[in-house]
Amino acid sequence: MSSPQPHTWEDAEAFKKALKDKGLKATRQRVAVHEVMMELGHASADQVCETLASRGSSKVTTASVYNILAQMAFLGIYSHRFSIGGKMYFDVDPTCHLHLYEPLSGQYFDVQDEELVEYIETRCKRRRFKGYKVDAVDIQIICHQSQPKKK
Numbered sequence: 003m004s005s006p007q008p009h010t011w012e013d014a015e016a017f018k019k020a021l022k023d024k025g026l027k028a029t030r031q032r033v034a035v036h037e038v039m040m041e042l043g044h045a046s047a048d049q050v051c052e053t054l055a056s057r058g059s060s061k062v063t064t065a066s067v068y069n070i071l072a073q074m075a076f077l078g079i080y081s082h083r084f085s086i087g088g089k090m091y092f093d094v095d096p097t098c099h100l101h102l103y104e105p106l107s108g109q110y111f112d113v114q115d116e117e118l119v120e121y122i123e124t125r126c127k128r129r130r131f132k133g134y135k136v137d138a139v140d141i142q143i144i145c146h147q148s149q150p151k152k153k
């Protein structure tokens with residue numbers, strides 16, 4: 003049911019092409035941030051920055067990582083996620099999918115269930131919310147680990 007691997011961006015070239023299509027250059031920083039996002043799948047600017055620093059790319063500040071991530075989300079290359087603490091997370095996969103979210107660890111796991119998404123979207127589009135029009139549906143299933151982690 004859940005796959006921790008994002009199912010978009012097969013390779014760096016696809017990402018570079020997406021940037022080019024949006025009129026952006028594939029700078030070293032953008033490509034480095036994307037490589038980390040590909041591994042983490044869902045991450046905050048802090049987490050991306052920590053991973054970059056652990057690889058010796060300490061010159062990149064959290065602010066510039068955040069700017070890159072926010073820009074990618076704005077362009078629809080990534081998507082936004084909000085954790086329970088109000089922290090902004092970014093998702094390397096911009097397509098519509100469900101999430102299993104564990105608040106304790108702040109981890110997101112992708113859940114592919116097109117049937118469920120379609121069902122809920124259809125229901126929401128049919129329903130009338132007076133004065134509002136539905137743009138999108140974002141489903142986050144809150145969970146905690148049922149098995150204690152093995153040491």
Ligand SMILES: [Zn+2]
Binds near residue numbers: 044099100101110112
């Ligand atoms: Zn996701």
